[in-house]
Amino acid sequence: MQRIGLYPGTFDPVTLGHLDVIRRTSALVDELVIGVAINRDKGPLFSLEERVAMIEAECAPISERTGMKIRVHPFENLLIDCAREVGAGMIVRGLRAVSDFEYEFQMVGMNRALDDSIETVFLMAEAAHQAIASKLVKEIARLGGDVAPFVPQAIVSALKRKLGN
Template sequence: MKMVERIALYPGTFDPITNGHIDIITRAARLVDKLVIGVAVNVGKGPIFSLEERVELVQAEVAPVAAKAGITVEVHPFSTLLIDFARDVGAKMIVRGLRAVSDFDYEFQMAGMNYRLDSEIETVFLMATERHQFISSRFVKDIAAFGGDISSFVPQLTNEKTKAKLKGNA
């Protein structure tokens, strides 16, 4: 009997990708055979990186995770309803990271709505590890915009690209 490939989708804006995102991606990679990272358009959040730049940056930052986990990790942009994108990529699981209790209310409501839209796709919550619970892309952008050191919050390449982008050099 052939085993069904376990495919999960981890969606986000990833503007920029943080060490917290990498932590959730690393942990999700242990649970599935294939992980799709969906980079959302989400212009309402005022991204500093274009969609194409975010996809490229996420691809570069997750390549070592995929290699270490020995699974396929794909990165794709999307601008559709999340549940439709999950279906399109064959995901039966949506991975969401929780940093604090304040995240739970929104995530709980979104999981409920997604379940109503497609009860065959489960939402799985992974708690951020203690050292990453306070990191958010918004805070990283704010700190970087004022010249603060973000090197402990983001991977090295993302640090360099974010600083360059905010200086107008990217």
């Protein structure tokens, strides 16, 4: 039986922390679906199409190196419904800090109430990536700071193009 995991997020933009979690998930699943959330409330900087393309480009080398099949799946429904749609038996969540855990703990409880056959697995970000958040990356880039330590080079370029700096 193939193990399929779902790693959801807005990925606006994808960061080195996200990619670290994706790489490390290869030890847990045969296939990873990157669920790109269409969250209109967050007002993403990058369009859905841009985010999907960035994730596909950044994940191709990971898939090649690890042998894990990776596909990108935009979604706008309940996370648990998305997991069912893609056949995922587990939801993968990355944690950076205790505050992440508090929110995620509530989400796990709700998701288990909706479908207790789908497990949630938490991966702590590597220490070097624990402070990275897409929101902070965008803010640093808006203010002209160097985001190269936090995102792949292609994303640095995309941010510069998008923000005009």
